[in-house]
Amino acid sequence: MDIIFNNYVLQIVTMCCINIIIVLGLNLVSGITGQLSLGHSAFVSIGAFASTLFILKLGMPFWLALPAGALVSAISGFVLGVPILRLRGDYLAIVTLGFCEIIRVLFLNLRITRGALGISGIPHYTTPGIAVTLTIIAIIMMYNIENSRFGLALRSIREDEIASELMGINITRYKIIAFATGSLFAGVGGALYACQITYISPGDFGFMRSFEELCMLVLGGMGSIAGVIAGAVILTSIPEVLRFASEYRMIMYGIALIMIMVFRPQGLFGKIKVNM
């Protein structure tokens, strides 16, 4: 049993779970509502730093700091969403990318986040059990959102914004709610990440990480919860599985991505085609 459930494997499982939660949030924004976001890791970052500071500076217990950090992230998503969600497609992608960089540079220059040094010595609260439990809750929540009346409205916005307006749907309001909810999931993931790695620095959440999250979503299949799980698990564990190939592993990672996009452009589990 020790060979299967050793610390190394459990750590990968935990990271997989964290990424599933984060990418579920991105799926709500990009896969279900069809709003391409390249700044999702900004909200992971906000969740991570907020909950870390709540723990270290305010002495909050983990069970309170995690939702509090996620809430800060959701509020940021709401505040950002109000001005930018009138944009569409590439414009939205560029603005979210810019926001991602703004947050990184902001945290790099704030005294309270200790700049480039980052924050170390975060208590290791994220156990595999907590990660798996929260992942299951997140999956159930996302399934219910997607299949609710609200989820149907979000999917209609993805399909055709003008037609959904003509159904009486206030599309800007729904996009903002989706964006804030997606940020909430990102914030939960960020808080779990901080308390798993026990060290965070602004550089951990640059736009490359946003792309990585988007890769997970696209690989698994936009708009599919099974796809999110598959994408997050595969792309989190591939670098570990390919460790024997040392420096060649990122090449293999890239080739694997290309092959999937060539032979299954809608992603492993995707049924829909998302036009951004």
Place this chain on the structure above:
Amino acid sequence: MLKIIDVETKYGNILALKGISLEVRSGEIVTIIGANGAGKTTTINTISGLVRATKGKVFFEDTDITNLPTDKIVGLGVVQAPEGRQIFPQLTVHENLMLGAYLRKDKAEIKKSVDSIHALFPRLYERRKQMGGTLSGGEQQMLSIGRALMSTPKLLLLDEPSLGLSPIFVQHIFEVIKEINNRGTTILLVEQNANIALSIANRGYVMETGYVTGEDDAKVLLTKESVRSAYLGHGG
């Protein structure tokens, strides 16, 4: 029921509607005919609030809806089935219909409406679990109209329901439009196919390059020489 008074609408600097006035009374079918670029679709989109009038007023049942957001206008009962059948291609036929009823709460009543749409368009019942995008053009038009009816509109705005359909299907769609009207829904119908539109309408407006250039009973318009030569493809 609907009153448009001296409305101007611009796209950028281009004046698409140059001060038009028209009226739809309760229970009528009113049609707007005209060539490409006359401003027919712009008129309907201005009513729906998809584009904004820069001058003039739009009233629906004495409410000024000129500057209301689209979702509020839909809430008042002014519902559009857009041109080119903008259905949701990757949602099922049933989901498409349910979105039509988005502003309604009463589940039992919604179920009744679904049944009545199925009765009106049996084809939609057969295909209720299919993705909207897999339907044929005519079926998509049925879905578009059915979806608009799901919101139990007081005023139904139809934009080019005959577009791209085979003649036999056009006939069928227009019979259904007539039937919808008989059940008490007022209809404003925008059409290039002036012949068939005037044959079911009570009154008609003729539009040309942003102006309303004619208004009369549909029967009169059908026989009018100028209209015949310009839009009905005979005479001359």
